[in-house]
Amino acid sequence: MSRYVEIVRGILAYQFGREAADAMLDGEVKVRVRRGRPREVFVDGKRLCTVRASDGLVSLAPEGARRLHAATEPPEHRVVCADEWVEAVRRGRDLFCEYALRGWEELRPGDECLVVSEDDELLAVGKMRLSGWEVEYFEHGVAVRVRRGL
Incomplete structure (x- = not known):
């Protein structure tokens, strides 16, 4: 190799x-x-x-x-997106805090993450802007900077 x-x-x-x-x-x-x-x-x-x-x-x-x-198994490397924002994330829009339900607690700002639906369907890949545990507490701002919707 x-x-x-x-x-x-x-x-x-x-x-x-x-x-x-x-x-x-x-x-x-x-x-x-x-x-x-x-x-x-x-x-x-x-x-x-x-x-x-x-x-x-x-x-x-x-x-x-x-x-x-x-x-990987949920919740590893994942941020869960609310159903009403799923289509926007698929199109490549950023995931805002108001639509981010929860994130893996070990994620830190700058980490690569997977954005998934509530049923663990892969929606997008992006970079964390907050810690995983902070996602559910903030109401404004970007939680995940989406690089590409899937």
């Missing part, structure tokens, strides 16, 4: 846990390298994630979000 795949596996294990990292990298893994560092990660030909140059962590692509969702 390439050393870049092992680097990416370590980053994913740090962000999402070892079991989730192994499940996310299940398949034929290719890492696109720029200037000696991993940048884009593909599994079975689909982009899984991008390694950010700013902090060395990953931003999930839709395929990465689907694999993380399948590899």
Whole structure:
């Protein structure tokens, strides 16, 4: 296995846990390298994630979000969206605090997260703006900056 795949596996294990990292990298893994560092990660030909140059962590692509969702049990890495805002989040709109019902308590601002419906249907992938436990207490502002609706 390439050393870049092992680097990416370590980053994913740090962000999402070892079991989730192994499940996310299940398949034929290719890492696109720029200037000696991993940048884009593909599994079975689909982009899984991008390694950010700013902090060395990953931003999930839709395929990465689907694999993380399948590899983890609720409430891990999830923020639950109210039913009346589900379609807006699917279209890529940010999740506001008034529509965020609850979040995983271990999420921190800046963490990658999955936005799900009350039935645990994957709606979007984004970045936390608040802590997971703060989501249900605030009434105004953005809870999750949605990168891509699914």
